[in-house]
Amino acid sequence: MKPSKSTLLWMYETMETSRRFEEIIAKIYFEGKTPAFNMTNGPIPGEMHLSNGQEPVAVGVCAHLAKGDVVTATHRSHHQAIAKGVDLNRMAAEIFGKETGLSGGRGGHMHLFDANVNFGCSGIIAQGMGPACGAALSRKLRNQAGVAVSFIGEGAANQGAFHESLNLAALWKLPVVFVIEDNGWGVSVSKESSTSVERNSVRAAGYGMPGHFVEDNDPIAIYEAAGETIARAREGKGPSLIEIETYRLAGHFMGDAEGYRPEGEKDALFAKDPIPQMSKLLLDEGHADEAAIAELQATAQRRVDEAIAFARESEYAPEEEALTSVFA
Amino acid sequence: MSEDLNTDRHLTIARSMAEAIEQQMESDPNVFVMGEDIAALGGVYGNTRGLLEKFGPERIRNTPISETAFIGATVGAAQDGMRPIVELMFVDFIGVCFDAIYNNGAKNNYFSGGQINVPMVLMTAVGGGYSDAGQHSQCLYSTFAHMPGMKVVSPSNAYDAKGLMNAAIRDDNPVIYMFHKGLQGMGWLGTEPGATVATPEDSYTIEIGKAKVVREGTDVTIVGLAMGVHDALKAADKLATTGVSAEVVDLRSLVPLDRETVIESVAKTGRLIVVDEDYNSYGVSGEIIATVTEHDISKLKASPRRVTYPDIPIPFSRHFEQFCMPNADKIVDAYQSMVKGAAVSV
Structure with a gap:
């Protein structure tokens, strides 16, 4: 199932929005952190895991999801949040720790929650997989529409939760799709030196579900694999696993010197940057002309600028508010 | 055991931990280290920096992100006669591997009536103050201290860090070694200068259980x-x-x-x-x-x-x-x- 023209344009605009968002976050992140890098300082303190390069995964999968479908994501989730339709202004404000943020500054960039679009993420590897099974079970038990998608990294495929969740989902035939964003690196440790199989998609067979592998960060192939598996889940045929070869164009977190990368790896990855590739595809296949591309870029930039301005202008909540929201 | 501070060597806690581990590994082939990013990177907090080059990847072992397995393996290797050291990158990650610690490592000496010892060290980063939010900033001191069978230490400075690490490795019990990120001497986290103190090069121990x-x-x-x-x-x-x-x-x-x-x-x-x-x-x-x-x-x-x-x-x-x-x-x-x-x- 090929994406329609309007879907392709949405995918491109969303990829641009995500990338431009990350680029401005990266710039602001260093405010107050030079000359000496100390992550405690600046308007965006703490850790920052950028999604640059991984945009095709987010748009290829989320193109098939409605507001009511559930997504669980990881510490590196800005692209997925944007593609799932998380309120960008409130997301930016959360990353700044402001009162207008998604959770008023309590969660920050690793804990983005937007109940309006059923999106949540967590900083503990693979631990969104069980909750995704639970959301899928809830829909199944209540005979309600909707699927759950759990995004994880390739490092998470070596966690117990991965294996337990695949078994449970298949056993109970849950409407859930597990998506591995394989960017090749778990912090500084390569997939080859941490994983006993070359392809994590083969692990699906051990749990009685289909496993798909999509190579080279291809947004169209991702769209197709996601479409097939999500449709399967919606039809009540059970879960699937998709492994996607993607690329982390940034460090594990900002400030990561990336000395562990083989020489030339980053250059080779930048040469395969999916954003210009996607605009070229739109042009080559006649879905958009230069002017239309420029307009999509401008729309993306405008949304990002508005979100950042909203975050900058928002206030911090009164500090005693920190003590609220512990219980319902 | 005496506090010989007649040295100009001021070490960070990270350096003093690495030095203690290095000296123990030199003198005892049963000591080895496992953990995430601890080999070429030298640990996210620098606790194993330089050790891969000296001891090689058999004894300085990078692990998959599989705490349930590798911390369970630490317990097993300790019970089998080795003295493993394992790093849990953030104490907040204990959720997925606590069973190995509190139901196995901490209890098997008792369950076996003393036949089996578990001489392992779990070193783990604690503490916040640098906006890393609720899954990367906790201390959880009392969570470990509450459950019987584990010794628990947490140094405030490099001198104690080295002596306590030596004592922890030599101890025949599981020792939870909780190092505070804000004291490590890692500038990118911000650091408390008072933690970097004179630290002798010669190996020494600080008795666990002494304030x-x-x-x-x-x-x-x-x-x-x-x-x-x-x-x-x-x-x-x-x-x-x-x-x-x-x-x-x-x-x-x-x-x-x-x-x-x-x-x-x-x-x-x-x-x-x-x-x-x-x-x-x-x-x-x-x-x-x-x-x-x-x-x-x-x-x-x-x-x-x-x-x-x-x-x-x-x-x-x-x-x-x-x-x-x-x-x-x-x-x-x-x-x-x-x-x-x-x-x-x-």
């Missing part, structure tokens, strides 16, 4: 560990400017707990404040206060106070987090409210 009076005083005892010790020392400086003489006790170990040193100090000062970056309730502060009051409540001239983290998940936003963190000013306020006899709100 230390790091500042003598007569009017109030401030008890803390790790970062809390530095907050306490700063508070003591501030109190001194108002003529108040504060004694500061660095617990260094939580299990065994050196109750005698605390009791002795409070017997002298008559007042007690406990500083703890862990959650307020059911924690170290409650244990210390109970110890003193159970022993002889008549020694107290005022109700004890605690300066702790409130019972909330750790927020991301910097001003939220700083509002919640213990600090020197809060300790000074606690002293002043204590001498006024103000009621503690519950």
Whole structure:
């Protein structure tokens, strides 16, 4: 199932929005952190895991999801949040720790929650997989529409939760799709030196579900694999696993010197940057002309600028508010 | 065992931990290290820097992100006669591997009637203050200290860090070695300069279970560990400017707990404040206060106070987090409210 023209344009605009968002976050992140890098300082303190390069995964999968479908994501989730339709202004404000943020500054960039679009993420590897099974079970038990998608990294495929969740989902035939964003690196440790199989998609067979592998960060192939598996889940045929070869164009977190990368790896990855590739595809296949591309870029930039301005202008909540929201 | 501080070598806690591990690995082939990013990277906090080059990948082992398996494997290797050291990158990640620790490692000596020992060290990063939010900033000291069968230590400076690491590796029991990120000497996290101190090159041990009076005083005892010790020392400086003489006790170990040193100090000062970056309730502060009051409540001239983290998940936003963190000013306020006899709100 090929994406329609309007879907392709949405995918491109969303990829641009995500990338431009990350680029401005990266710039602001260093405010107050030079000359000496100390992550405690600046308007965006703490850790920052950028999604640059991984945009095709987010748009290829989320193109098939409605507001009511559930997504669980990881510490590196800005692209997925944007593609799932998380309120960008409130997301930016959360990353700044402001009162207008998604959770008023309590969660920050690793804990983005937007109940309006059923999106949540967590900083503990693979631990969104069980909750995704639970959301899928809830829909199944209540005979309600909707699927759950759990995004994880390739490092998470070596966690117990991965294996337990695949078994449970298949056993109970849950409407859930597990998506591995394989960017090749778990912090500084390569997939080859941490994983006993070359392809994590083969692990699906051990749990009685289909496993798909999509190579080279291809947004169209991702769209197709996601479409097939999500449709399967919606039809009540059970879960699937998709492994996607993607690329982390940034460090594990900002400030990561990336000395562990083989020489030339980053250059080779930048040469395969999916954003210009996607605009070229739109042009080559006649879905958009230069002017239309420029307009999509401008729309993306405008949304990002508005979100950042909203975050900058928002206030911090009164500090005693920190003590609220512990219980319902 | 003596504190030979006649050295110009000032080490960070990270360096002193790595040096202790290196010296133990040189003298004992049964010592090895496992953990995430500990080999070529030298550990996210630098605790194993340089060790891969010296000992190779068999003894300095990078692991998959599979804590359930590799921390379980640590228990198994220890029971089989080795002395493994394992790094859990953040203590917050204990959820997926706690079973290996508290149901196996900590209990098998007892279950086996002493036939099997578990001489392992789990070193893990604790503490916040740098906006890493609620899954990367906790201390969880009392979570480990509460459950029997594990020794628990947390150094406040490089000298103690080296001596405690040596003692932990030589100990025949599981030792949970909790290092505070803000004391490591890693500039990118911000760091407390007071933790980088003179540290001898020769190997030495500090007995697990011995607290230390790091500042003598007569009017109030401030008890803390790790970062809390530095907050306490700063508070003591501030109190001194108002003529108040504060004694500061660095617990260094939580299990065994050196109750005698605390009791002795409070017997002298008559007042007690406990500083703890862990959650307020059911924690170290409650244990210390109970110890003193159970022993002889008549020694107290005022109700004890605690300066702790409130019972909330750790927020991301910097001003939220700083509002919640213990600090020197809060300790000074606690002293002043204590001498006024103000009621503690519950």
